[in-house]
Amino acid sequence: MARATGKSEAVYERLKQDIESLRLRPGAKLSEIQLGEELGASRTPVREAIRSLAREGLVDFVPGEVARVAAISLGGVHSLFEFRMLLEPEAASQVAALGQARESVREPFVRLLTRLDGFERSFRARDEAQQAQSFQDFYALTEIFDQELIAACRNAYLARTIRDLRSQTVRLRHLSHSGPQRMLISLDEHRAMVEAIVNGDGPAASAACRHHLAQTLQALIDSLTGQYAEFGAEVHLDALG
Incomplete structure (x- = not known):
């Protein structure tokens, strides 16, 4: 057994x-x-x-x-991100506030900020073929951010709900980062979230998280619409309601 x-x-x-x-x-x-x-x-x-x-x-x-x-539907993606926008900005705000009092909460984000800066320098120094092979490295850094946010969130129910949505969001991640330019924009968005947490600025962390999710949603809409012919009937271009 x-x-x-x-x-x-x-x-x-x-x-x-x-x-x-x-x-x-x-x-x-x-x-x-x-x-x-x-x-x-x-x-x-x-x-x-x-x-x-x-x-x-x-x-x-x-x-x-x-x-x-x-299947993936635009309506489903929109609903998912509406829900995430209710949850994740609040978690970011909580973690930023907690980091003011606990260095152990703040420290992983300080290390991540250094790694994001190092990744960007390395990425910009590579040629196009090398950049195409760097996406997994970036995904690994964003995964660290997500996991640290979940681990540090003081509300266990909030953390658990965000964690349970991870499977859906990871699948969509490969569509939202459709090219180097969007990836670099996402990197800047993650840097803004991390910097706000490191600075203990809850409102800024919440705003940066909400901005990132809104931009990611738009990138997904653009990507799914553009790849409709490739995915066929299993991407539903339904109304965003």
């Missing part, structure tokens, strides 16, 4: 990575038999992994069909 649980976790992590990185595209069928053959697993751990991903909103079950990677 323990081995099955471990295998299910391994299958889950692999499928989640493939969905978040868009290696498994929106609408892709998830056949238990085919996935089991590809991953060297029986149907039971594959089924358990798919059910876990469905609970996170990354997989849809269509009656009479196999499971599919969840």
